[in-house]
Amino acid sequence: MKERVASLLEKVRNENPLIHNITNVVVTNFTANGLLALGASPVMAYAHEEVADMARIAGALVLNMGTLNAVEVEAMLLAGKAANERGVPVIFDPVGAGATPYRTEIARAIAGTVKLSAIRGNAAEIANVIGEAWAIKGVDSTGEGSVVELAQKAAKRLQTVVVVTGKEDVVADEQGVFIIANGHPLLTKVTGTGCLLTSVIGAFAAVETDVAFAAAAALACYGVAAELAYEQAGDNPGSFQIALLDALAIVSRVHVEERALIEGMNSHV
Amino acid sequence: MKERVASLLEKVRNENPLIHNITNVVVTNFTANGLLALGASPVMAYAHEEVADMARIAGALVLNMGTLNAVEVEAMLLAGKAANERGVPVIFDPVGAGATPYRTEIARAIAGTVKLSAIRGNAAEIANVIGEAWAIKGVDSTGEGSVVELAQKAAKRLQTVVVVTGKEDVVADEQGVFIIANGHPLLTKVTGTGCLLTSVIGAFAAVETDVAFAAAAALACYGVAAELAYEQAGDNPGSFQIALLDALAIVSRVHVEERALIEGMNSHV
């Protein structure tokens, strides 16, 4: 499986897919630079007059509600509809679902209106999107078993690939589950590392129709890059942010084959 | 006093307060990363539908009008009202007050409508908020004595803690004054270092009810971090920005006790 992951990474670089991001104002620069470093081609476009046109020519559309407002939500729906009509994969990041009633409501509205190829969040966000009780404060201490259950339940309920990130990352669809154990805790000390990951999943989904595998491959490559970054930067969050961009540019077939910790269960083996 | 400053820094890290920022589009990423590095938990939320909910669950609310517009100002007022009702401290950064009539007007409207725990600006901004004549071009050359007077006058007029930053930083309320002499001139070569400082004051005010002391402690710790950053990066503004984030993560009790230059006058001694 590691070879297939490495090949997909190379395919992203060779095909240089255009990723249309409708994302939050905190992470725009970091997301664009991360996609560029990886070898994809980012574009940010928000105007109602153009989001459908942009989504149609993109390899993937990424919707991120980190600093949502009514105008931007409408842009997401317009872009999502156009992407759906054209078969462009749509990846959704329900940032902060559960933190306020408005976020929860909008996350559900987007998940219920746009046909998503995948959704990525932490356990609390995913639980809130499907209306499961999940203590936000308790996410970190939750056993991994239940995260798999949560991901599978969400995949069934939302009829899409579900990515739950945490100490270990879980990808679930109705066919099975991947578990990826790469990454580094310092990722939680840099803003937007989750948002960028969602966009990286978009880049992989743009060049691979098996979205669950594309997501799992993206998680493994991104996690390996984070490990390389930590080896450069250590416990320095500013330096780590920069080193992560550098690592996304250099992470290679060799790194992935040596370090990827990815296993598939059920039909994904 | 340095021990009390160092203890408050550790309290911020232990309590990891949620800081709700309604801030400008230039500094969102840097502000979020700076708060994360320090050990606080940043959130940016702007939608009218959710700002009150977010402000209510925050440890502090930070309002920054760097790239204000009418919609965002309304969001600030909604969030400020909710924070006031719940007793959440509100810190205000009147960026560019005096640069255009609109900024001056809005700064005064916010200061007159929201009950502020503290306001932070340079001397020209603070002077413009209270309608004092102050040459913006002349700020740097002004003697320190008059900055103390300005801060005290503003504290009395606005009935809040006033922080005036410059070569030396002044914190004033009706009980007295703190003067903090840490920091480094390279802070003026990186955008958003003042905005981030205002959010750091929010993080300290979230865990300490004596807001004047919280602000003084924040200034000392931030200034010491800047000194550490300069030792790493030298006169390189790009590297200094990153080194400042690194320094906010490592600045410790020992650094503060060795380097803090803070003195309180009157009842703050």
Add this chain to the structure above:
Amino acid sequence: MKERVASLLEKVRNENPLIHNITNVVVTNFTANGLLALGASPVMAYAHEEVADMARIAGALVLNMGTLNAVEVEAMLLAGKAANERGVPVIFDPVGAGATPYRTEIARAIAGTVKLSAIRGNAAEIANVIGEAWAIKGVDSTGEGSVVELAQKAAKRLQTVVVVTGKEDVVADEQGVFIIANGHPLLTKVTGTGCLLTSVIGAFAAVETDVAFAAAAALACYGVAAELAYEQAGDNPGSFQIALLDALAIVSRVHVEERALIEGMNSHV
């Protein structure tokens, strides 16, 4: 000519011009930090209530439509009108003209409504603004001769200085052409390096009335800084972004006189 370029760089630093940017949400932080590093004074202001006031006191106004929307376009027109009335140079960056019909339309509307001192884009963007056929995908492979023709045609059509950036950069007005061969390919791996360049052209145009020469000098200094940055950072896009900011602060008369590759043709010799 290199001495005149170096002198203009020093003039920017000495005069520290205020550059009013109405720019996209991806590059605000990088643009502000780049201008600060160079020695200019950036301000971002978008509110309809203040853009005219801010443009009037600026040394140059930079309009960048990277993440345009109807409200922001209106702000650009208001600011542009005020700048024109006051004789403040206006520099326009038609980001993504041609990528969607809306972008093309707005780019033409701005170029047709605001009196521009200069416009900067890649060959496809400039071609789209003037309605010339130009394959976006083919930009990189196009011979340099036709880029000069394109720039000259656009300069005549738009009655302004036209800057077309690519492997070599071309500045054209009705009097002649400059060709600048500095820079580094890694600039294409960091988001916003073109946007920042447009703002740097604004900083040079703020202190030099010969806008074609100001643009050429800005291109040479920026390109030399990129070369210095590459010597620090190598093929690491994250590190290169930071090194470029450092280099903009240190690039000096000596660097420019040693490295600038700039030649003027016709009356610009």
